[in-house]
Amino acid sequence: xxxxxxxxxxxxxxRKLEADDVELDAALELxxxxxARLRAARERLxxxxxxxxxxxxxxxxxxxxxxxxx
Amino acid sequence: xxxxxxxSALDPTDEAWSVTKLVSAAKRLVEGEFVPVWxxxxxxxxxxxxxxHWYFNLRDRSTQVRCCMWSRYTIAAGKPPQDxxxxxxxxxxxxxxxxxxxxxNVTRLIPTAAIGAAQRELERVKxxxxxxxxxxxxxxxxxxxxxxxxxxxxxxxxxALRDVMTVVGKRWPCCRLLVVNARVQGxxxxxxxxxxxxxxxxxxxxxxxxxxxxxxxxxxxxxxxSEKVCRALAEVRVPTISAVGHETDLSLTDLVADVRAPTxxxxxxxxxxxxxxxxxxxxxLAARLAGGLSSRTRLGAERLARTADRLHGTIEAVxxxxxxxxxxxxxxxxALSPLRILDRGYAVPVGPDGYxxxxxxxxxxxxxxxxxxxxxxxxxxxESP
Numbered sequence: 001x002x003x004x005x006x007x008x009x010x011x012x013x014x015r016k017l018e019a020d021d022v023e024l025d026a027a028l029e030l031x032x033x034x035x036a037r038l039r040a041a042r043e044r045l046x047x048x049x050x051x052x053x054x055x056x057x058x059x060x061x062x063x064x065x066x067x068x069x070x
Numbered sequence: 071x072x073x074x075x076x077x078s079a080l081d082p083t084d085e086a087w088s089v090t091k092l093v094s095a096a097k098r099l100v101e102g103e104f105v106p107v108w109x110x111x112x113x114x115x116x117x118x119x120x121x122x123h124w125y126f127n128l129r130d131r132s133t134q135v136r137c138c139m140w141s142r143y144t145i146a147a148g149k150p151p152q153d154x155x156x157x158x159x160x161x162x163x164x165x166x167x168x169x170x171x172x173x174x175n176v177t178r179l180i181p182t183a184a185i186g187a188a189q190r191e192l193e194r195v196k197x198x199x200x201x202x203x204x205x206x207x208x209x210x211x212x213x214x215x216x217x218x219x220x221x222x223x224x225x226x227x228x229x230a231l232r233d234v235m236t237v238v239g240k241r242w243p244c245c246r247l248l249v250v251n252a253r254v255q256g257x258x259x260x261x262x263x264x265x266x267x268x269x270x271x272x273x274x275x276x277x278x279x280x281x282x283x284x285x286x287x288x289x290x291x292x293x294x295x296s297e298k299v300c301r302a303l304a305e306v307r308v309p310t311i312s313a314v315g316h317e318t319d320l321s322l323t324d325l326v327a328d329v330r331a332p333t334x335x336x337x338x339x340x341x342x343x344x345x346x347x348x349x350x351x352x353x354x355l356a357a358r359l360a361g362g363l364s365s366r367t368r369l370g371a372e373r374l375a376r377t378a379d380r381l382h383g384t385i386e387a388v389x390x391x392x393x394x395x396x397x398x399x400x401x402x403x404x405a406l407s408p409l410r411i412l413d414r415g416y417a418v419p420v421g422p423d424g425y426x427x428x429x430x431x432x433x434x435x436x437x438x439x440x441x442x443x444x445x446x447x448x449x450x451x452x453e454s455p
Binding site for chain 2: 002003004007010011013014016017018020022024027028031034035038041042044045046047048049050051052053054055056057063065068
């Protein structure tokens, strides 16, 4: 699940909640999911610094990722 | 007219400059005044020394200037141009102190015809790309809004990568940059860029690809005008951003990529979102989420209250109905109670074992029994059968 997907789902949840035709227990479920998505998105955004890796093709054709210093 | 003061001022003996002082002053003046400039002219009298240095004059219709070009620069320029060749030179005007000559220290030399040929090649590639639809605006894909995995095709030693890392670090630290190293200039740059771009298609999870390099001379950017590189870029399966050199440089990869960025920093800004903005968006969604639920709960609570009112009324009705039935049953029960029968003057004979005596044969002459009456019982005895 990506931040984009979290945001899109949150938009959808909020729109449903703001419409009047959701039953209360369904609304509660949506709310709970919304809170979980919010938390997940905030956690993802909280990353301290960019991860930079170099991609190399090994002799056999496999890809190897190496952290870049600095 | 014989003013002794004036005579004294014209007297050269005390105040004369040495030649060295003059040339040094001129040198400081000239070299302080000029930055390297491009000059167009015709080469005459070129001498290529075995050391690799070239000396020649550059002239136009009315004048000429002496030029020298050191071996470390002549290597890149190729063969010495013949007399009469029209060239562009990049040079810094200066003074050669030993001779007091004004001269141009040349660092780049390109025959104007070569520029013409390069221009013609550029047009040919552009036309080929256009014919194959690679410059078609309808081909342009939108850049994903919140990409978190971005491939960067550039030299790991170059300024472009540093710029991209800096901007992404500030705006979108949750991002992963996957750098595919490639030579971006000189021999082998075209092949390296093509290989790197093809490699991008094999990296899982990549959402976007930046290809580019920092500023440089015209030839330094040449690989980004190569037909092979342009075609490899068009085959990258995720949206692409081309960022080559400075704002004023335009390369063919800029035309083929989905988006052209003026610089690598600008490419990074286009590539990733701003975390602060997304956090604001999340705050807004959080507020709406809470608001949505509380209005839903309020609605639910109102409905619940209405239901409870109705339920309450129904229960009362049921209760009232049942209450009447209860009273009636209680009255019937009361009427049927044996105590009430005893009240009416009946008595019940009960044997010593507690059984009610109902038949004549149960009464044995002389046997004791008790008679239960309304307020208790009395002892009795059978007299005769």
